Amino acid sequence: MRFDADILIAGGGLNGPALALALAQGGFSVLIADPTPEAVLEADGFDGRGYALALASQKLLAAIGIWPEVSEASQPILEIKVTDGRPGEGPSPFLLHFDHAELEEGPMGYMLEDRFLRRALLAAVRGTPSIRRIESPVVDHAPDAAGVTVTLGNGETPRVRLIVGADGRASEVAQQAGLKRQGADYHQTALVCAVEHERPHNGIAHQFFMPSGPLAILPLPGNRCSIVWSETTEEAARIHALPDAGYLAELRPRFGNFLGEINLAGPRFTYPLLLTLAEAFIAPRLALLGDAAHGVHPIAGQGLNLGLRDVGALAEVLTDARRRGEDMGSEAVLLRYQQWRRFDTASLAMATDAFNRLFSNDNPLLRLGRDLGMGAVNAIPALRRSFMREAAGLTGDLPRLMKGQRL
Amino acid sequence: MQAAQTTVDPTEVAKFEAMAAEWWDVNGKFKPLHMLNPCRLDYITSQIALEFDRDLTGPEPFKGLRLLDIGCGGGLLSEPMARLGAEVVGADAAAGNIPVAQVHAKQQGLEIDYRNVTAEALAEAGEQFDVVLNMEVVEHVADPQAYIDACAALLKPGGLMICSTINRNPKSFMMAIVGAEHVMRWLPKGTHDWNKFITPDELYGLIETAGLLPVDRKGFVFNPISWSWSISDRDLSVNYVTASTKP
Numbered sequence: 001m002r003f004d005a006d007i008l009i010a011g012g013g014l015n016g017p018a019l020a021l022a023l024a025q026g027g028f029s030v031l032i033a034d035p036t037p038e039a040v041l042e043a044d045g046f047d048g049r050g051y052a053l054a055l056a057s058q059k060l061l062a063a064i065g066i067w068p069e070v071s072e073a074s075q076p077i078l079e080i081k082v083t084d085g086r087p088g089e090g091p092s093p094f095l096l097h098f099d100h101a102e103l104e105e106g107p108m109g110y111m112l113e114d115r116f117l118r119r120a121l122l123a124a125v126r127g128t129p130s131i132r133r134i135e136s137p138v139v140d141h142a143p144d145a146a147g148v149t150v151t152l153g154n155g156e157t158p159r160v161r162l163i164v165g166a167d168g169r170a171s172e173v174a175q176q177a178g179l180k181r182q183g184a185d186y187h188q189t190a191l192v193c194a195v196e197h198e199r200p201h202n203g204i205a206h207q208f209f210m211p212s213g214p215l216a217i218l219p220l221p222g223n224r225c226s227i228v229w230s231e232t233t234e235e236a237a238r239i240h241a242l243p244d245a246g247y248l249a250e251l252r253p254r255f256g257n258f259l260g261e262i263n264l265a266g267p268r269f270t271y272p273l274l275l276t277l278a279e280a281f282i283a284p285r286l287a288l289l290g291d292a293a294h295g296v297h298p299i300a301g302q303g304l305n306l307g308l309r310d311v312g313a314l315a316e317v318l319t320d321a322r323r324r325g326e327d328m329g330s331e332a333v334l335l336r337y338q339q340w341r342r343f344d345t346a347s348l349a350m351a352t353d354a355f356n357r358l359f360s361n362d363n364p365l366l367r368l369g370r371d372l373g374m375g376a377v378n379a380i381p382a383l384r385r386s387f388m389r390e391a392a393g394l395t396g397d398l399p400r401l402m403k404g405q406r407l
Numbered sequence: 408m409q410a411a412q413t414t415v416d417p418t419e420v421a422k423f424e425a426m427a428a429e430w431w432d433v434n435g436k437f438k439p440l441h442m443l444n445p446c447r448l449d450y451i452t453s454q455i456a457l458e459f460d461r462d463l464t465g466p467e468p469f470k471g472l473r474l475l476d477i478g479c480g481g482g483l484l485s486e487p488m489a490r491l492g493a494e495v496v497g498a499d500a501a502a503g504n505i506p507v508a509q510v511h512a513k514q515q516g517l518e519i520d521y522r523n524v525t526a527e528a529l530a531e532a533g534e535q536f537d538v539v540l541n542m543e544v545v546e547h548v549a550d551p552q553a554y555i556d557a558c559a560a561l562l563k564p565g566g567l568m569i570c571s572t573i574n575r576n577p578k579s580f581m582m583a584i585v586g587a588e589h590v591m592r593w594l595p596k597g598t599h600d601w602n603k604f605i606t607p608d609e610l611y612g613l614i615e616t617a618g619l620l621p622v623d624r625k626g627f628v629f630n631p632i633s634w635s636w637s638i639s640d641r642d643l644s645v646n647y648v649t650a651s652t653k654p
Binding site: 330335 | 487514
């Protein structure tokens with residue numbers, strides 16, 4: 001019985017390569033199948049997207065050797081300020097303030113632009129002999145007692161022990177396995193862009209809760225910030241259709257003038273906000289991770305952080321199984337991954353959902369309640385620290401890679 | 408090794424495959440064994456790696472080691488050992504288990520020499536092993552000392568025996584007989600006879616009388632909150648495991 005590699009990963013975005021690097025460290029041979037040409041992944045243009053990496057995610061990137069390649073391009077998040085505000089009214093007097101000085105581990109997280117992370121992952125994949133990237137999609141996979149035969153778009157049929165679906169919220173491999181998804185449509189769309197501003201941001205991230213949805217201002221290196229601005233889908237479509245000057249005219253009263261004059265620093269994007277959860281994270285000889293398993297509201301920047309947590313958990317479960325001599329694609333092994341991740345994901349999705357519904361509401365009673373609640377959290381240092389540790393991803397049953405340990 | 412695999416009657420293969428699927432169903436009738444298995448494997452692999460100076464992070468770390476799995480059943484321990492590179496003989500006194508284990512190993516592409524034979528008969532035939540796995544067997548045999556003597560005879564000098572069993576005390580009666588057989592129905596009633604359970608000191612006595620040197624003992628502890636097993640340095644009150652070497 002011939003095996004071409006131990007594991008095939010469908011999807012070469014961010015989670016796929018991160019998992020491949022972690023698995024290579026665990027002694028596995030890995031194939032990555034993705035139709036996106038490498039030249040597209042390497043394109044230098046700044047597309048305005050950035051990630052708020054929780055501290056635990058940064059530790060994972062360090063453990064798989066990526067962090068040294070991107071740290072210079074990252075911006076530490078030193079403080080987070082959360083404010084309940086309405087456009088034109090100025091911020092409410094109650095705000096949550098998280099300062100990294102209260103967290104012994106260092107900064108609360110890091111902002112990193114998509115282009116730097118993507119390129120560093122691709123370079124590391126190229127430099128790892130036990131990983132091979134195939135520029136082709138997975139069109140089918142057929143599991144059996146000992147392995148799974150994968151059919152690629154280019155006609156190759158590699159045989160492996162396990163296939164991993166890291167192919168996004170429209171995961172083809174999940175559909176091939178007959179896994180359904182459940183979800184909620186928020187009827188909200190995120191407007192995403194980068195802005196330049198006059199005054200330094202001092203590493204402070206802001207989250208303003210507006211009646212229509214949250215506005216996040218996340219510090220990038222230099223006098224630049226990444227904006228994630230949620231509106232109802234109709235309103236977002238209207239704003240997105242405006243020319244740059246009209247777009248900025250909508251953004252300025254929401255943003256405020258605390259950083260001085262602002263201007264666009266790259267193209268603009270829109271992302272509809274959907275919460276989706278696969279009915280199971282595993283199927284015979286298949287494991288799902290990242291958006292293929294769960295797409296969460298990007299309100300707290302948790303999408304990539306959750307995905308990297310999946311990476312850390314799956315790499316650990318598989319590496320431990322290999323060292324025990326277990327069949328890495330067996331149900332016994334895959335169930336351990338699902339039990340570890342599914343509860344975490346469902347609880348975060350529910351909390352994010354409730355958080356967003358509470359803060360996107362203009363009901364005066366709710367508004368008073370949350371102002372008082374935010375004031376209370378601010379007044380109690382222990383509660384504030386526990387919020388911060390949660391935001392930094394330092395709570396829960398952490399994979400070894402996220403504690404900065406090797407596999 | 409090939410010879411052993413060809414002894415399966417081809418007309419019976421489908422039946423044996425169905426039985427193998429049952430053995431390997433994590434939610435089936437061997438669920439308790441599947442739940443305990445990662446913990447057992449962690450102990451076995453770390454003790455072998457320690458004794459024979461092997462690196463578990465590398466490929467096929469047990470290459471060159473000849474290993475006997477007594478009471479192999481469907482092969483829940485034999486298969487992982489073969490995957491780690493060991494040359495494995497799986498022995499079971501129940502003839503029905505042998506073809507079941509054989510068809511599953513073949514599906515997995517593993518070469519394992521499964522035999523319907525007892526430890527005593529293997530010892531008489533002069534077979535020799537680097538490692539003898541003696542897991543959850545000693546509490547079922549008629550003469551534990553004669554059985555451990557046979558296991559000791561099967562070891563090469565410098566060889567390692569891993570032996571697990573169940574302690575004898577009121578707690579083990581509640582957990583292993585009342586809990587596992589009557590309340591949870593994890594095991595058929597009558598699987599275990601509490602009077603045949605063995606305390607760690609009694610087992611050490613049997614091992615030393617057989618001429619082996621006990622080097623380690625640990626508990627396997629079930630946590631009903633996390634619903635999983637873990638290895639304990641101190642709690643040997645119900646399930647426990649020992650490692651001993653042949654001087």
